[in-house]
Amino acid sequence: xxxxxxxxxxxxxxxxxxxxxxxxxxxxxxxxxxxxxxxxxxxxxxxxxxxxxxxxxxxxxxxxxxxxxxxxxxxxxxxxxxxxxxxxxxxxxxxxxxxxxxxxxxx
Amino acid sequence: xxxxxxxxxxxxxxxxxxxxxxxxxxxxxxxxxxxxxxxxxxxxxxxxxxxxxxxxxxxxxxxxxxxxxxxxxxxxxxxxxxxxxxxxxxxxxxxxxxxxxxxxxxxxxxxxxxxxxxxxxxxxxxxxxxxxxxxxxxxxxxxxxxxxxxxxxxxxxxxxxxxxxxxxxxxxxxxxxxxxxxxxxxxxxxxxxxxxxxxxxxxxx
Numbered sequence: 195x196x197x198x199x200x201x202x203x204x205x206x207x208x209x210x211x212x213x214x215x216x217x218x219x220x221x222x223x224x225x226x227x228x229x230x231x232x233x234x235x236x237x238x239x240x241x242x243x244x245x246x247x248x249x250x251x252x253x254x255x256x257x258x259x260x261x262x263x264x265x266x267x268x269x270x271x272x273x274x275x276x277x278x279x280x281x282x283x284x285x286x287x288x289x290x291x292x293x294x295x296x297x298x299x300x301x
Numbered sequence: 302x303x304x305x306x307x308x309x310x311x312x313x314x315x316x317x318x319x320x321x322x323x324x325x326x327x328x329x330x331x332x333x334x335x336x337x338x339x340x341x342x343x344x345x346x347x348x349x350x351x352x353x354x355x356x357x358x359x360x361x362x363x364x365x366x367x368x369x370x371x372x373x374x375x376x377x378x379x380x381x382x383x384x385x386x387x388x389x390x391x392x393x394x395x396x397x398x399x400x401x402x403x404x405x406x407x408x409x410x411x412x413x414x415x416x417x418x419x420x421x422x423x424x425x426x427x428x429x430x431x432x433x434x435x436x437x438x439x440x441x442x443x444x445x446x447x448x449x450x451x452x453x454x455x456x457x458x459x460x461x462x463x464x465x466x467x468x469x470x471x472x473x474x475x476x477x478x479x480x481x482x483x484x485x486x487x488x489x490x491x492x493x494x495x496x497x498x499x500x501x502x503x504x505x506x
Binding site (some may be wrong): 209215263 | 339342343346347349350353354356357360361363364367368371390391392393394396403404405407409410429432433436437440443444446447448450451453454455456457458460461
């Protein structure tokens with residue numbers, strides 16, 4: 195089974211992905227991103243999403259957690275990451291294990 | 302602990318004993334499953350963290366490089382140069398199972414570039430070439446990260462659900478059954494004593 199890859203984000207961050215062959219869907223605000231995601235969720239298997247858009251869409255993105263596909267990956271945009279990755283790891287760890295096994299030795 | 306609402310008969314006792322045996326066995330199995338899932342989860346989440354750090358670092362650098370390239374190129378020509386990609390990446394999507402949880406397995410398949418970059422070298426600065434090349438090289442890693450993060454999500458959900466099941470068995474189901482069995486046994490014994498006493502009384506008359 196082959197699937198297509200797509201990226202949703204603001205224009206500047208995603209242009210370079212376009213050149214690399216990933217299909218791009220520009221969106222600058224939450225509502226637009228939600229609309230696009232809803233539309234492309236069944237067609238694309240891997241969807242990249244920039245952090246700025248992912249933050250307000252938290253609940254909406256949870257619905258993708260039920261099934262293996264599509265895989266939605268949140269990536270930092272050209273304005274840099276806002277710690278989403280760390281946040282995500284922490285919450286997953288808390289839910290599954292109840293303890294922090296990754297970040298406690300760094301403090 | 303509340304006991305189940307059943308008639309204190311031998312029939313019920315037999316049924317409940319069977320249920321208790323099943324519950325205990327199920328509890329043991331689920332507990333083992335939970336332990337193993339947690340072990341796998343810790344491995345995967347460590348991997349996730351490492352990969353995430355790598356990818357974020359690399360991506361930030363690429364995007365920085367790319368925005369330099371953008372800033373020295375007029376917007377319209379950049380737009381034109383990048384809007385016609387010569388490659389199309391697809392992903393080979395499979396499924397594997399981690400402890401009975403279906404998780405995605407992704408492999409990026411990049412079709413060869415027909416004639417290199419999607420634009421002429423004279424149009425765009427060399428920074429753009431580098432960043433496009435690097436992002437292409439990064440795509441498999443991004444896909445891998447996507448796969449691992451999804452696995453972490455799915456596994457975390459499953460662990461949570463499983464934990465709830467184990468707890469329900471351990472703290473509700475099993476004590477309830479044990480208590481009910483004890484109640485029925487007491488009741489049956491009581492009945493037996495009562496009938497013996499009755500027989501003795503009858504005999505004495």
